[in-house]
Amino acid sequence: MQLHDVWFVLIAVLWIGYFFLEGFDFGIGVLTKLLARDRAEKRVLINTIGPVWDGNEVWLLTAGGATFAAFPEWYATLFSGFYLPLLLILLCLIVRGVAFEYRHKRSEDRWQTNWEHAIFWTSLIPAFLWGVAFANIVRGVKIDQHMEYVGSLFDLLNVYSLLGGLVTLTLFTFHGAVFAALKTVGDIRERSRALATRLGVLTAVLALAFLLWTQASRGDGRSLIALAVAVAALVAAIGCNLAGREGWSFALSGITIAAAVAMLFLTLFPNVMPSSLNEAWSLTVTNASSTPYTLKIMTWCAGVAAPLVMLYQGWTYWVFRKRIGTQHLADAH
Known part of the structure; x- marks a missing residue:
């Protein structure tokens, strides 16, 4: 295995980590409208991710930076072709971070309501658009012989990619x-479990359709194994949730995300962005990568820094591991 292959795998791992962590982060933001009955319950939900949401976004910065350094042609084509949806995601993440920090700065109802609306929409929109973006990468986009995207925004809005977003x-x-x-504890915990069951069934139907479509169009034996793991983990997660085993259910839902993302990368390799115009014009791990010397330096840096960052983030989750409920909220200012 050459270094550009290694970095393809590492970038896949970074995206898996991002979607695993930011996935429940986005989910909590959406649940502030779907689950919370009043402002106190919204505060509880937001407080569950309060200490960790910004750390979760570091995985996105690292994945983007690694792509830029290891595969500059991939980065350039991706960010030029997907400019508008990626810009919208970036704007959502900026507004979302501001909303978390400013929501509690004033006690007026209108002030807090507006920021709560912002948290909901800036969680929902990126959660949908990431699926659209990755579905298009796997499906293939209009890339010419100069490694440039020559399609339009509407080319990205197709049935397959919209299903991926859902x-x-x-x-x-x-x-x-x-x-x-x-x-959480108390009534909100019970309602979270009940809602998770309904969401799990809907997710299973949509995910099975999308993954089978992906397997039929671009899959092989390796991606089929990943598909089987994703489906089995999702079904097991729903079962554990019904049994009240939240820890196991969360771990299994994370495995579902990891296996599904791994499947997408397995269907891509050795491409990084297939061309729908001509297979010979596709970006691959070979023609889109940096020089071997650059990849070598990156490997040494990642080998030192990555374990330290992961240990620190793991420690953060351990410190803030306890359950919370409305009874733990401090009086509003």
Whole structure:
């Protein structure tokens, strides 16, 4: 295995980590409208991710930076071709971070309501658009012989990609509902479990259709194994949620995300962005990668820094591991 193959795998791992962590993060944001009955319950949900949401986004920055450094042609084509949806995701993430920090700064009802609306929409929109983006990458887009995207925004809005967006939206919301059940106590915990069951069934139907479509169009034996793992883990997650085993259910929903993302990358390799115009014009791990020397330096840096960052983030989750409920809320200012 050459270094550009190694970095393709590492970038896949970074995206898996991002979707695993930011997935329940987005899900909690969506649940502030679907689950919470009043402002106190919204505060409980937001507080479950309060200490960790910004750390989760580091995985996105790392994945983007690694793609830029290891596969500059992939990065350039991706960000130029998907400019508008990626810009919308970026704007949502900016507004979302501001909403978390500013929502509690003033006590007026209108002020807090507006920021709560912002949290909901800036969680829902990226959760949907990430699925659209990755579905288009797997499906193939209009790339010419100069490695440039020559399609339009409307080329990205097809049935397959829209189904992919619905899958990520429902899967992240299910992941968030399981996390809410894991992190809360009382009535909100019970309602989180009940909602997670309904979301899980809907997610299973959509995910099975999307993954089978992907397997039929671009899959092989390796991707079929990943598909089987994703489906089995999702069914097991729903079962554990019904049994009240929130910890196991959360771990299994995370495995579902990991296996589904792994399947997408397995169907891509050795391409990084297939061309729908001509297979010979596709971006691959070979023609889109940086020089071997650059990849070598990156490997040494990642080998030192990545374990430290993961240990620190793991410690953060351990410190804030306890369940919370409305009785734990401090009086509003």
